[in-house]
């Protein structure tokens with residue numbers, strides 16, 4: 001039986017821990033109320049909960065906050081998928097999506113069934129911190145593998161892996177120890193925690209302890225390993241995580257056996273693949289449908305040709321309105337800062353070389369989109385052997401933009417497809433060999449780049465660049481901006497309230 005929260009104090013705790021970024025968005029508030037088991041009888045309840053003054057005033061007593069058992073999302077991801085199709089929010093997916101949903105439903109049922117054994121409930125779980133857990137494990141070594149296997153979903157671009165994983169994740173109670181995070185973001189977080197525990201004998205074990213204290217169910221979007229530093233720690237990190245009972249759900253474009261293919265020191269990475277296969281069911285979505293291609297009409301944010309630079313500048317000017325663009329600086333991680341050549345009104349302007357031809361990475365890009373919601377990027381080149389590293393950075397940049405539902409305006413030397421025309425997987429290159437003579441006329445063969453990792457990920461980038469110009473994506477961007485603004489207004493109101501009241505907002 002799933003538990004609802006037992007008191008208003010717990011509700012606020014759940015709210016604070018789970019939804020702090022969105023504390024006062026009505027939609028999120030309603031979701032927290034429902035997920036934590038409050039019976040919402042009256043819209044006024046929601047208004048009360050979502051009002052910062054109310055939260056601060058502590059007038060609601062525990063008795064007044066009705067608690068139910070909270071078995072709301074009865075049915076799980078399959079039922080929710082059908083509901084969304086019936087509501088016209090999704091198109092009736094191919095059989096491969098339904099097959100994948102069955103796997104997610106299996107996991108959902110097992111998790112609900114074994115929630116107590118897996119210590120999923122935040123309130124019944126151990127309160128040992130990462131470091132004390134580590135000390136404890138020195139004294140009492142023990143392994144507590146979860147009885148439940150996770151799920152590693154892989155397959156082609158735009159086939160709905162992320163959408164399905166999110167649907168599954170959102171069906172699970174909010175008071176569970178669960179996290180959904182992009183893989184890049186997760187690894188950045190791991191590295192910054194490692195930095196913090198530098199002097200400890202086995203910092204990875206402490207970091208794994210901290211992560212598993214926060215989340216037993218770990219959902220990682222776009223699992224992909226391109227960095228040798230990540231490759232070398234993943235096996236030990238995940239051994240510790242699995243040892244602490246963590247259940248992994250991941251999406252990826254690569255089958256487990258193809259992860260970090262041809263990477264440096266790959267032999268040291270191979271044990272991770274074995275661990276992953278042992279602790280997760282690997283399921284290939286098997287669909288060839290790219291749902292991004294179903295999005296509606298293109299909007300004019302992607303300009304082809306060098307002469308379009310003036311169009312880009314015009315568009316940028318329109319977006320910043322009356323504000324004057326000037327050089328800015330944003331904080332990235334661990335005190336690092338990124339110089340923004342021009343920025344105003346949430347929009348940043350970069351020449352391609354400044355962002356993708358310098359030693360920058362996912363951390364810098366995440367930092368940038370903490371402060372900006374729109375990027376104007378001038379001069380994206382055709383990629384090939386000569387600028388392979390820049391191509392990797394551009395792929396990462398597009399992933400971060402997409403993850404943040406930000407807007408990309410750019411000028412480029414070709415359409416998204418043409419940009420990556422010279423990047424090939426080994427299989428592409430083999431198929432192409434007999435046709436070399438015709439191809440060489442069209443492309444400069446000396447610039448062909450045979451790189452399996454890039455050859456696979458380019459499809460995702462092309463698909464995303466296309467979707468990022470669609471009406472649906474722009475609507476999602478607008479909704480995200482509105483939600484962020486609401487949440488900022490609410491936390492400003494909170495700050496004022498706190499300074500007036502002089503007390504803590506949450507017990």
Ligand SMILES: Nc1ncnc2c1ncn2[C@@H]1O[C@H](COP(=O)(O)OP(=O)(O)OP(=O)(O)O)[C@@H](O)[C@H]1O
Pocket residue numbers: 089090091092093097155156157158159160161162163164222251252253290291292460463467
């Ligand atoms: N059945 C569906 N009906 C409508 N839209 C869908 C459906 N399935 C997926 N989509 C939409 O298609 C787009 C791509 O889906 P999603 O990002 O989940 O694919 P993916 O497999 O994770 O892609 P990638 O490998 O590039 O990350 C999203 O906007 C998603 O909402």
